[in-house]
Amino acid sequence: MKLFLPGPVSVRKEVLEKFLEPVIGHRSAQASEIQKTISINIQKILGTEHTIITSTSSGTGLMEGAIRSCTKKRALICSLGSFGELWYKLGLENSIETDILRSVSGEATDINKLKELLNKNDFDFVGITHNETSTGIKNDLDEFKDIIAQHSDIIWALDAVSSAGGTPINQDYYGIDIVITSSQKCLGLTPGLSFASISDKAYEKAKTVENRGHYFDFVNLYDFIKDHDFQYPSTPAISNMVSAAYQLDYIVNEEGVENRYKRHLEMSDYFKQWANKYFPVYGNPKYQSPTITAINNTNNIDFNDLNNKLMERDIMISNGYGDLINKTFRVGHMGDYTIEDMKYLTKNIEEVLGL
Ligand SMILES: Cc1ncc(COP(=O)(O)O)c(C=O)c1O
Incomplete structure (x- = not known):
């Protein structure tokens, strides 16, 4: 399961394997x-x-x-x-x-x-x-x-x-x-x-x-x-x-912090551009986060249905939080994901929603 949640995120295998050490x-x-x-x-x-x-x-x-x-x-x-x-x-x-x-x-x-x-x-x-x-x-x-x-x-x-x-x-x-x-x-x-x-x-x-x-x-x-x-x-x-x-x-x-920030920004820019084609991204664009995107659910998508169908494909995203539940849904683009992972996510959302 790939977790495109705003945390927790999927963890690299090498990092998980460290738990096997005595x-x-x-x-x-x-x-x-x-x-x-x-x-x-x-x-x-x-x-x-x-x-x-x-x-x-x-x-x-x-x-x-x-x-x-x-x-x-x-x-x-x-x-x-x-x-x-x-x-x-x-x-x-x-x-x-x-x-x-x-x-x-x-x-x-x-x-x-x-x-x-x-x-x-x-x-x-x-x-x-x-x-x-x-x-x-x-x-x-x-x-x-x-x-x-x-x-x-x-x-x-x-x-x-x-x-x-x-x-x-x-x-x-x-x-x-x-x-x-x-x-x-x-x-x-x-x-x-x-x-x-x-x-x-x-x-x-x-x-x-x-x-x-x-x-x-x-x-x-x-x-x-x-x-x-x-x-x-x-x-x-x-x-x-x-x-x-x-x-x-x-x-x-190894990766270097500057490269890591650049990768996060690239994933965010890619995903926000994609999202804005179909729904507006939530909030003032001047302050939108480089690690998380909240999407305004203006198309009244049934979030649970979308996420269930994504889960059949081993992908998980997140509903809105607090007052914003069902009014928004959220995708985390953080951790060790790449732009290819984001493309994989958008392709699957498009297929599920028939966009
Ligand atoms: C901005 C922010 N602050 C605080 C917390 C609470 O952190 P934790 O769940 O690690 O206790 C979270 C958790 O999602 C968060 O996103």
Whole structure:
């Protein structure tokens, strides 16, 4: 089955085969080496020199850890849709005073509204959704650069779950303190791991925050990996890490990150051009994502019927998400797919729908 989902994606056979290697001890020198390889390559993918944490959880765990560890006063989430709502909820459910700046569906964050909110309130944590997987919209970080520099007292965090590895992040250039991503999307890995980069500023801030919890406490994680040669406080998903170290080394040192971004853009351009012939792609074209396409279901296609017929051909795509279920459907063009894979998908959709 080829998964053209907006995550999880199909994983290369060589990467899956790494799970067949004997399990290693998580306190061994070999474990340190693997975890160091992951850190170095995630730094390159995110464009940062900050400390990297690998978590045995999906990205939601580190999003919870970030808002809980680094908010002392009040948090603000710049939301583009369902996953911004998720971060907002994570704040509230951890008893953190949290506000949300909602964009109009299909649009990016309104920077003027963000400026107004920052001038009126005393926020000390701002979370930004980079690439909203439910709407296929990506915020343009260039629009945030000045405001981040003007509010350097705030901890700036980025949800790059569906963008890191598929499009540049350049964390340090933008002055972002925390970037979070998950394994199962553009990195082309199995689900089960997530990664965060943490600036020293965010770490120092977290040290002043009480009740940070335990498992996702950024101070505990940061201190432990520094003191224990890249190892983790509890037993991590070590076999996932072996597979991740292999794939991240491939991304950085074999394919090369720039080639990877170029390939993602080519797949996105091809698929969006194709989709626009039959349906409009959802959202403002200026902000459409290079890793996901949400298609406006203006032809009232029965999505389940389409997907069932595609599944008979070993292909799977995804319905809309949240409020957009059945109104849109989504295709992920992320991970290790090629333009040939996208052509194979469009040919099959055309055959099934008789286009
Ligand atoms: C933009 C975005 N943020 C956060 C999440 C949550 O990540 P995870 O499922 O890895 O916990 C997702 C998952 O699809 C996502 O797409």
